[in-house]
Amino acid sequence: MHPAKASVVTDLNKRLNDSPFIFVADYTGLNVIQFSELRTRLDKAGARCSVVKNSYLRLAAKGAGLPDLGELRGQNAIVTGEKDVAAAAKVLKNFTAEFKKPTIRTGVVDRLIVSSEQIQAIADLPSRDVLLSQLLGVLQAPASKLVRLLNEPASQLARVLQARADQGGGAASAEPAAKEEPAPDAAPAATAAPAAAAEAADKGDLNPATETANS
Numbered sequence: 001m002h003p004a005k006a007s008v009v010t011d012l013n014k015r016l017n018d019s020p021f022i023f024v025a026d027y028t029g030l031n032v033i034q035f036s037e038l039r040t041r042l043d044k045a046g047a048r049c050s051v052v053k054n055s056y057l058r059l060a061a062k063g064a065g066l067p068d069l070g071e072l073r074g075q076n077a078i079v080t081g082e083k084d085v086a087a088a089a090k091v092l093k094n095f096t097a098e099f100k101k102p103t104i105r106t107g108v109v110d111r112l113i114v115s116s117e118q119i120q121a122i123a124d125l126p127s128r129d130v131l132l133s134q135l136l137g138v139l140q141a142p143a144s145k146l147v148r149l150l151n152e153p154a155s156q157l158a159r160v161l162q163a164r165a166d167q168g169g170g171a172a173s174a175e176p177a178a179k180e181e182p183a184p185d186a187a188p189a190a191t192a193a194p195a196a197a198a199e200a201a202d203k204g205d206l207n208p209a210t211e212t213a214n215s
Contacts, residue, residue, distance in 0.1 A: 005056070008056055009056050009059045009060050009063065012052065012057065013059075013060040013063040013064050015080055016060055016061060016064040016066060017064045018082075020081075020085065020109070020110060021080065021085040021088070021107065021109045022061075022078055022080050022107055022108045023088065023106075023107040023119060024057070024069060024076050024077075024078055024105045024107060025077055025078075025079065025103060025105060026073075026074040026076055026102055026103040026105055027051070027101065027102040028075045028102075028103075029100075030099070030101050030102060034099055035077075038091075038095050041095060042079060042088060044091075045081070045087040045088050045090070045091045046081050046083065046084050046087060047079050047081035047088035047091070048080055048081065049077050049079050050077060050078055051076075051077045052077065054072040054073070054076060057069070057076065058072065065111070066108050066111060067108060067111065068113075069106055069108070069113075070106060070113075072105075077102065079092065086123065089122040089125075090123040092104060092119070092123065093123035094123075
């Protein structure tokens, strides 16, 4: 193999290994301005579009251990990216709907062959960021429920303790009142004095000073 060709295949091989997906599209019929616009849109989605020779692509795919891409004909470009396969597929789908080109031929996702129809279906999936936020919401929901469950017994305990404290305060205020109850016992003692004096008078036991005053 010519050194220049070998260098191209080596670089392409590394690119295929670094990307979790690859889309092969026939760009026949796209002019320079349209192809540049496609590249720009893919770049914003975190993907890269490059024109490759079919023979180089076959060699690089084989060297990367990818499945057989099948028969490659026409003028093909490959789309690769770092992470968000759905975003790249969405750009391809929307661009094709707008310009009727390029024609998506085949692809590989996680080292599995996917058809053009499957790539169209991937384009309808939420983006990676949306999927991550949805996953985060799913993970956070049980956690929030757990926090509520953990906090509920504590709040109940706080209410019970407060109720006991309120009851304790009421009992303490009632206790002095209970100690003051013997006061009514003084009334019988006061009424007993005239009765004792009357009994003494009947017996002639009155105080001499009282008798003198009476005489």
